[in-house]
Amino acid sequence: GEDVEQSLFLSVREGDSSVINCTYTDSSSTYLYWYKQEPGAGLQLLTYIFSNMDMKQDQRLTVLLNKKDKHLSLRIADTQTGDSAIYFCAESITNAGNMLTFGGGTRLMVKP
Amino acid sequence: NAGVTQTPKFQVLKTGQSMTLQCAQDMNHNSMYWYRQDPGMGLRLIYYSASEGTTDKGEVPNGYNVSRLNKREFSLRLESAAPSQTSVYFCASSVNGLYNEQFFGPGTRLTVL
Numbered sequence: 001g002e003d004v005e006q007s008l009f010l011s012v013r014e015g016d017s018s019v020i021n022c023t024y025t026d027s028s029s030t031y032l033y034w035y036k037q038e039p040g041a042g043l044q045l046l047t048y049i050f051s052n053m054d055m056k057q058d059q060r061l062t063v064l065l066n067k068k069d070k071h072l073s074l075r076i077a078d079t080q081t082g083d084s085a086i087y088f089c090a091e092s093i094t095n096a097g098n099m100l101t102f103g104g105g106t107r108l109m110v111k112p
Numbered sequence: 113n114a115g116v117t118q119t120p121k122f123q124v125l126k127t128g129q130s131m132t133l134q135c136a137q138d139m140n141h142n143s144m145y146w147y148r149q150d151p152g153m154g155l156r157l158i159y160y161s162a163s164e165g166t167t168d169k170g171e172v173p174n175g176y177n178v179s180r181l182n183k184r185e186f187s188l189r190l191e192s193a194a195p196s197q198t199s200v201y202f203c204a205s206s207v208n209g210l211y212n213e214q215f216f217g218p219g220t221r222l223t224v225l
Binding site for chain 2: 008033040043045098100102
């Protein structure tokens, strides 16, 4: 079965880099996603990576994928107070109808 | 475009009461989903509908029923609410396909006393 795990909490200072980590167990995942949830709101897609890629960069966001270790990370450069939110990683698996399995979420707190 | 809308935003029920959560999307998406979110547990899939006219169970379907009324609307019904169903419920939709970006509604916060 599939299982996606994340640490619960991360605290950084404004201007520092944040690194949020995720591990997954299903090697047949096709896409891996990072979603952001602000207080009182639904989830919003931040970025994604296809499983045959190692890295993807999108402005302040860098996604790294280590398929051998089934490890995904999201790096946010120059973290701002507006980045404070819960971040979820998710995987979609071809032989499960591309359904998404979400991790438990990492709460990022950015201190001024 | 409104995206994915959900009603109501908040609801308080007594144990044993029934209610229906409504969800609609205006993006012409094929697939729709219902999740529940509990602290520290991420989102768990309750039911989904891959296309109009089909529904399937997700990870935690017990105590719920769904109806895909048409392509736009997907409702979630609690026939006899229990305190264990206190949660935040999210509806989502996607085009469907290998790349499965899901678009989420704002959520319904349900408390069962």
